Every structure is written in structure tokens, then in C-alpha cells.
Amino acid sequence: MIAARNNLRTLAEYRQRRTACSDCAVFCMCFPDSLDTETALNGDETNLRQRLLNKGQHLVLDGQRLRSLYVVRSGSLKTYDLSSDGDALITGFYFPGEVVGIDALHSEKHSGHVVALEDTRYCDIPVKTFNRLQKKRGELQDLTQRLLCESILETRKLLLTTRHLSAQARLANFLLDISGRLVQEQDGSCEFHLSIDRHDIANYLGLTIGTVSRAFSSFRNDGLLTASGKNIRLNDQQALLSIATNIVER
Amino acid sequence: MIAARNNLRTLAEYRQRRTACSDCAVFCMCFPDSLDTETALNGDETNLRQRLLNKGQHLVLDGQRLRSLYVVRSGSLKTYDLSSDGDALITGFYFPGEVVGIDALHSEKHSGHVVALEDTRYCDIPVKTFNRLQKKRGELQDLTQRLLCESILETRKLLLTTRHLSAQARLANFLLDISGRLVQEQDGSCEFHLSIDRHDIANYLGLTIGTVSRAFSSFRNDGLLTASGKNIRLNDQQALLSIATNIVER
């Protein structure tokens, strides 16, 4: 049996699992020869095909041919497009356990640049291997389809929120989303290191850096969070959630 | 050979083809027994499994189990979610040739309501048939993957524009998008019937009805389009395009 299929039912679920290969969404790819045996698990944690990317280095350039899928092991990435004016438009972030490139599976071309926000380790899964195994194993095809479907729903949700939410609501959504992806246990308060700077948050949310900073200050004044630079602690996720879902009817 | 695979390379391409079953993206589904013969083409235009939906009737309710995929033949649909406050949030529109439900293939549950904007004909493709054939035929799996990948890219593009564009730019994008999906020949000017009312346009673009109306008036004053109610003629698509891509750096 394939670990990924058994252990993980939702994106959120596998995001909370990290370091162990056996918990990786595409575990079966890294152990292609052990697919039918239990011995695969013995290879766990061996960091096959693992690579390092320094802060600021690009993993992928826009339009580049899809050679491999990438799974973040530690650190973080951002994806962005360049507008006709040369401005960066950030399309998303990747954290440990998340897969870069599935949306390029059909066109076999990456859309958008991918760059490291900090020193980042990742696994490299040749797309040839992936496709070869996809043909052989229906379970993997299910997995791909799931990742694609869930990616659509996620993007659509983000779209909804950015279109209809105020600056504070957007930031609240953003913080809850990121914290959910970075922090394992979700109890009352949570603390994490935010590798994304204010400028990128603003870009991602369709706001300006000033507005983002003001929203942070407002949350801070209300005691909802503690934010000194990149260290964030959410003190009252419940309150943030109620701000986050306060949709403006239009 | 499967028609869909041979005839259609991109979403935009199959959108421009409509009425003929042989040009449908999922043609092979409607002729499951004829897959391997040329006789399938003889069944063309026979409107197998075709249904009618009156204006205002729902095709799908949120959370409903995925029984069938639907392909619009004529008319139009909109999809929307309900916020916690009960406000509608429009997530998209479907026009002839477009497929409803692929994003629900994995979860087997529809996300969001789907309702007819006008009297609409559609084809009903039982998901069981679809899945059965997907197992048998690799080409269909490719097709599904393509539709999913392209849906991701489309949603992401929409996300980019709504986040960073002014009201006028959003409307220009919207009009060019819709016209591209509704009108076959794309030369200079084009004319079409817009089944979407101002309120829904505003909701979709994250604006208010007043702002949308003002943007229409502005375009009208500049001679870019002629819009009397639901009849739209784009007189200067080039100018609209330059407005549409005028991204605000943030």
C-alpha cells in the first residue's frame, strides 16, 4: 500500500506532517523500487534526492520546462508572476510538506517564478518517474487528481476573500491560513516565524505595505497578536476568525 | 480516436466550438459504446441525455453529491457560494462548451450552487460512466488533468487581476474574458448578449453596482463600447486590453 494514500486525506492534514518521508504526500515517488514491499519504510528519513536552496535563489523560472516536482522539506518559497510592467505579482507560498509543480503537469511548463524566502531544503521528484508510476498505479492518479482539485478550491477561496474583504479581514485570513500551515497543534494561541515580509504580504493581499502595517498595529493594540518583526504570536485566534469572516456584501 | 483529444488543445479553443457533439470536450462520454469505432460520429447532433433548465432554476446545490458532470449546450450558468452572513459570493460563470463539476471529481461533492441565468440546455454525463471510462482510457485521464490544470491557471489569473486592478481595469478584463468565451470570430469589434446583470458583475469583480455602472458609462463616453442593457458591443478591444492590463504596483 502507498503511504500517502492511507495516511493523508486532506491538504491541511499532510501539511501538518513534515520531516518524515513516510508522511510525504508523494512518498511513493521517492521509493519507486519499493512500492510493493513493506521495506520502503526502512528507507525513511534517508533524504533521497534532497537539495538545498539559499535565500533568494530561484527554484523555477517562469515558462521553464517541467523537469521535476518539488516538495518543500524545510524553509519556504514564494511564487510570483511578472506583470507587463515588470511588477511582481505574488501568487502563493509553499511551506514544508507542500508540492510545487502539480499545476504544470499537463502543460509541462511552469507558470511563474519560484524563489526561496529563506534557506530551504526540498526534494526533487523527476516528472518522468512520476508519470511512469502514474500510468502503473491508479492510486497515484487519484492523488494527483486530489491535489489538483484541492488546489482549485483553495485558489477559489482565496479569490473570494480578497475580492470581498476589508484590509483587516484579509490580513486575519492570511495569518490564520499561514499559521494553520506552519503550526502543528492548533490550540488557542500559536507562535511562528513568518518568513514573508510586509511588502510581500501586501502584494499577496492586494494592499499596500502601509495598510498592512496599520492592520498589524490595530490587531496588536487590541491584543489579538504579538508581532515584533517576523516573530508572530496569535493570542486570540477566535477573534481573528470573526474578523476574517466578516464579509462585505456587494 | 477520441475527438476531444484530437480537436481541442486549450480551454479557449473548445469554448469557441459549441453545438456539435463531435466538438464537445467530453464527446467520448456521450458515446461510450462507440469509442472504438468511427460510427460514433454518426450519432453527432443527436442531443443524447440533453436536458433543459429554466432561468432561475438550480442545476446543483452546495454540498450535493456529484452524480454527473454537466456540459452547457446553450444559455449560461453562474456558480456561487453563500457566506456565513447568507450573502451570495459569485465564483464563476459557465457558457456553451464548458464543463461543470470537474473540480468536484475527487471529493465527489459539489462546492457551491449552480443556477441558470437564462433558459439553458445542457448535457448530463453520469460520473460513474466517466470514471469507468477514465480507468479504461488514458486519454480521458489526460483530458481531466488538463481541465483541472487549466482551471487552476484561470482561477489564479483571475485572482491576480482582481487583487491588483482598478475598477475600470477589472471590468475591461471581465468583458474581454466573456466576449472571448461567447463570440467565435475575434476581429476588432464584437457584439454579444450578456446574461449577467450589473449586480452579478459587481459581485463577481468585488465592486459595487454603482462602480460597475460608472465604469460602463466611462467606457461608453470614450466610445470603447456600446451597452444598452444586456446588449454589449465592444468597439475597441485594443483600448480595453490596454486598460485591462494596467496593473497597479502594490
Added chain:
DNA sequence: CGGCCTCTTGAATTATCTCAAATAATGTGG
């Protein structure tokens, strides 16, 4: 023809932006 609904337009209000300055954090070379 009148009533109803959609769309347009106007005037005042508000959220967010722009621009600029002050402060805090980070990195660098000695």
C-alpha cells in the same frame, strides 16, 4: 398605461493609497 425592476447618476462619506518622515531591525566591516 402604470408598476416593477434594473440601471444610471449625484453628493457626501469612508477606506485605502500616496508620499514622507521617524523608528526599528538587520547586516557588514573593522
Added chain:
DNA sequence: CCACATTATTTGAGATAATTCAAGAGGCCG
């Protein structure tokens, strides 16, 4: 490890785009 340079963030005040609310115009249907 410090002093400095650089960059990131916060904050303020005025400008602006979009909103709200309300009234008027246009179309559609019984």
C-alpha cells in the same frame, strides 16, 4: 562586539478611488 550603513517597519497627514445612500431614468410586462 561595536559603529555604521542598509533595509524593513511603523506612523502621520493629505489625496483619491470606491462606497453608501438616495433620487431619477429607462425598460419590460401584465
